[in-house]
Amino acid sequence: xxxxxxxxxxxxxxxxxxxxxxxxxxxxxxxxxxxxxxxxxxxxxxxxxxxxxxxxxxxxxxxxxxxxxxxxxxxxxxxxxxxxxxxxxxxxxxxxxxxxxxxxxxxxxxxxxxxxxxxxxxxxxxxxxxxxxxxxxxxxxxxxxxxxxxxxxxxxxxxxxxxxxxxxxxxxxxxxxxxxxxxxxxxxxxxxxxxxxxxxxxxxxxxxxxxxxxxxxxxxxxxxxxxxxxxxxxxxxxxxxxxxxxxxxxxxxxxxxxxxxxxxxxxxxxxxxxxxxxxxxxxxxxxxxxxxxxxxxxxxxxxxxxxxxxxxxxxxxxxxxxxxxxxxxxxxxxxxxxxxxxxxxxxxxxxxxxxxxxxxxxxxxxxx
Numbered sequence: 001x002x003x004x005x006x007x008x009x010x011x012x013x014x015x016x017x018x019x020x021x022x023x024x025x026x027x028x029x030x031x032x033x034x035x036x037x038x039x040x041x042x043x044x045x046x047x048x049x050x051x052x053x054x055x056x057x058x059x060x061x062x063x064x065x066x067x068x069x070x071x072x073x074x075x076x077x078x079x080x081x082x083x084x085x086x087x088x089x090x091x092x093x094x095x096x097x098x099x100x101x102x103x104x105x106x107x108x109x110x111x112x113x114x115x116x117x118x119x120x121x122x123x124x125x126x127x128x129x130x131x132x133x134x135x136x137x138x139x140x141x142x143x144x145x146x147x148x149x150x151x152x153x154x155x156x157x158x159x160x161x162x163x164x165x166x167x168x169x170x171x172x173x174x175x176x177x178x179x180x181x182x183x184x185x186x187x188x189x190x191x192x193x194x195x196x197x198x199x200x201x202x203x204x205x206x207x208x209x210x211x212x213x214x215x216x217x218x219x220x221x222x223x224x225x226x227x228x229x230x231x232x233x234x235x236x237x238x239x240x241x242x243x244x245x246x247x248x249x250x251x252x253x254x255x256x257x258x259x260x261x262x263x264x265x266x267x268x269x270x271x272x273x274x275x276x277x278x279x280x281x282x283x284x285x286x287x288x289x290x291x292x293x294x295x296x297x298x299x300x301x302x303x304x305x306x307x308x309x310x311x312x313x314x315x316x317x318x319x320x321x322x323x324x325x326x327x328x329x330x331x332x333x334x335x336x337x338x339x340x341x342x343x344x345x346x347x348x349x350x351x352x353x354x355x356x357x358x359x360x361x362x363x364x365x366x367x368x
Contacts, residue, residue: 029112037113040106044094053117055186060155061091064114066183071120072174076341078111084338084345086165097338098346123177130172130204137206140199148187152214153207158188167211168278168344176204224275224285227299232282236263238306241334247322248315248337249308255348258282265300265307269317270340280310280340281351288317297328307333314339 029037042051048061055063063069083104085093094100094107102110142151149155153162161167167175179200182190191200239257241249257264258280266283268275275285286296288311300307307325311317318335325333336343344350 029109029116033109034113034116037106037109040102040110041113044101045110048091053114056157059091060157060159062159063183063186065118066185067118067120068178068181068183070115070118071123072125072177077170077174078114079107080169080341080345081165082107082111084342086163086345093345125171125173125177127171127173130176130201130208132198132201132203132205134202134206134209136199137202137204137209140195140203141206144191144195145203153210161207162210162214164211164213165345165347167207168350169341172204172208175207176200179203225282229282230265230284230299231263231301231305232258232266233261233263236261238263238304241306243334244337247319247333247335249334251336251338251343251346251348254308254336255343263305265305267307267309267318267321268340269309269311269321274312278340278344278350280343281349283310286321288320297325297330300325300330302330304332308336309333310336310340310343312339312341314342 041053045064046057048058049055049064050057050061053063053065055061055066081091083093083095083100084098085091092100094102096103141149145158145161147156148158149161150158154160155162178188179195180190180192182188195203239253239260239262241253241257243249266280267286268279268283269286269288271287271289272285275283279285286309290296307330309318309321309325315335315337318339322333322335325331338346340350
């Protein structure tokens with residue numbers, strides 16, 4: 001069974017620099033856009049998040065005016081739960097593509113409006129994993145956190161933390177910052193002076209380990225598949241997708257094909273580090289920039305087996321690889337429409353890769 005796991009980053013919205021993440025600056029809203037966004041917030045969001053964005057009015061909806069949150073929540077932190085909802089929680093998806101009432105621009109404008117309401121400087125967050133003692137973190141969580149967040153992360157007076165999409169789409173440093181600094185304007189206290197750094201690291205690691213389910217004791221690590229394993233379910237029938245615009249496959253259709261054990265190839269076209277964090281099980285890491293792409297293409301099937309590419313921007317990198325495939329005569333390709341961020345936000349599972357850093361040449365060795 002494929003499992004939800006660790007955080008992934010939105011390459012299309014972020015510029016990665018060193019070990020920190022910097023938000024690409026968006027243009028300020030016009031007065032007309034700001035007024036429309038404020039009205040949309042009241043119409044769609046205020047019921048749970050509050051007329052004044054104070055949060056916790058209904059269904060454990062978090063405060064959207066907390067300076068601690070808004071200084072660390074890059075727009076993609078808010079985009080995916082707003083667009084696709086939080087699977088298993090009352091937070092529904094508002095994007096028109098999943099039956100919601102809002103266009104992409106309307107969602108982005110509401111998020112920009114929310115940012116404009118809180119006068120804070122952006123906190124640069126590390127994208128490095130937080131290393132901690134999961135067993136110790138579980139003990140600290142039971143002692144300090146369970147009363148508000150629930151013994152199983154279900155939420156009591158605090159936010160429900162036992163949510164696979166939230167835990168899979170947020171960086172370790174985002175979780176750690178919230179524990180250390182609290183959420184001003186809410187009942188979430190800062191634990192910087194109450195817990196040691198090791199205890200905070202351990203609670204962070206414990207929460208991250210719950211991304212595949214609260215009862216999970218140890219995550220499953222995967223190595224890149226060998227070339228003889230590129231084709232999933234090689235003896236099965238191919239899926240019969242109705243492709244959007246003759247190119248795009250929807251997450252629901254791909255998930256059904258994988259659950260039905262259909263024959264196909266999955267190519268993860270993101271940077272290698274992101275494949276290691278979380279990938280759709282059985283996917284082959286093929287970064288869009290990989291210098292040895294022609295050699296790897298030689299290992300792909302040319303018998304009509306469907307090759308599905310995906311990224312998280314949500315389609316640019318995957319489309320570029322698909323174009324290269326088609327230029328080489330491998331025309332039976334499709335691109336995952338929602339990208340892996342949308343895939344996770346919709347509640348579909350991912351698998352965890354190895355946490356050690358691997359170079360591309362290490363996983364494209366001659367025995368692959």
